[in-house]
Amino acid sequence: MTTTDTDELAIAATGLRKSYGDKTVLDGIDIHVPAGTVFSLLGPNGAGKTTAVSILSTLISPDGGQARIAGHDLAAEAQAVRAAIGVTGQFSAVDGLITGEENMLLMADLHHLSKHEGRRVTAELLARFDLTEAAKKPASTYSGGMKRRLDIAMTLVGSPRIIFLDEPTTGLDPRSRHTMWQIIRELVSGGTTVFLTTQYLEEADQLADRIAVLNGGKIVADGSAEQLKRLVPGGHVRLRFADPVAYERAATALREATRNDEALTLQIPSDGSQRELRAVLDWLDAADIEADELSVHTPDLDDVFFALTASPVPAQSTDKETAR
C-alpha cells in the first residue's frame, strides 16, 4: 500500500491480535476504513467487537498487529489518536445526577474549551440533538433515546474526525433507532468517519458503506451489503397452491422446482429479477395453472450472517440455525 492510500484511510489496522488467557478473541484481523465512510463490524455476542473498538480507541493494547488511526500510529502516538477520535460505548458516559447541559459543559472543560466556546458548542449540540428543552433537567430523567443522543453530543464536543459507536441503538425503540440513524448519516455527510458495531443487521444494511463480519476471532467476510448478500445462495420464488391437482401439474411443468408436498408449495431458484419472475409466470400461463400465492425471497444480511457465523460459535448460533 502506498503512503497516499494510507493517508486517505481513517483507520488502517493489520494483524490485530488479542487473547485473554488461552482464549483468542482476535486472531489477526485487518480493518481498512476510508475517511468519511461508515464501517460496520458485525458479529454475534462475544465475537470481540468491543475488544476491537477498545484496541482501536487506545483503551487496551493489542498483543500483536499495527494500526494507524487518522494517520497516527496507535502505539507510538496514542495521544494524537485520542485527540482525533470520539468513543461512545455500550456503557454511557452520561452522569445522571447532573443536567444534560452540565454533562456537556463538563466535556467542554475536559477538552480545554474556553467558557465562552464551551457554552456556544454546548448550545449548538443540544439544539442539534433536540435536547434544548431538556437541557436543564437531570440526565437521569431522560429516556433511553435521549441519553444515547446526549452521549453522542458529548462525544462531539471535541470535534472528533472519527467516531466509534459501540452498539449505539441496542435497546432503543424503533423511532429512537431511526433518529439515531439520521444522526449518524448527518455526521458522515459532514465528513466524519464512523466505526459502528451492531448486532442489528438492518442497521448495518442501512448505514454502512462496508461491513465486516467477525466470527471465531477472524473477519469471515468483508464488503458492501450488496456484495455480502451475493455470497449466499437462497434467492427463490415460492408458489403456494390450495388445490393438490394444480400443485401436481405445476410441479410437473416446473421441473427445477423443489417440492413441499405437505405445504403444497414449490420453490424455484431465482434472483428475484423481473425477467426471472416473468419466466415463471409465463410457464404457469402456458400450462394454464394458477398459483394461490407467489412470494419472492431475496437473500438478506440475516442469511449472510447465519451462513457465516453458523459453526465455530457454540450454543447461540446452533439455536439460530434450528430456529430457522
Ligand SMILES: Nc1ncnc2c1ncn2[C@@H]1O[C@H](COP(=O)(O)OP(=O)(O)OP(=O)(O)O)[C@@H](O)[C@H]1O
Ligand atoms: N478483560 C477481559 N478479560 C477476559 N476476557 C474478556 C475480557 N474482555 C472481553 N473478554 C472476552 O472476550 C470475548 C469478546 O468480548 P467482546 O466484549 O469484545 O465481544 P463483543 O463482540 O463486543 O460482544 P457483545 O456483543 O456481547 O458486546 C468474550 O468472550 C469476553 O468474555
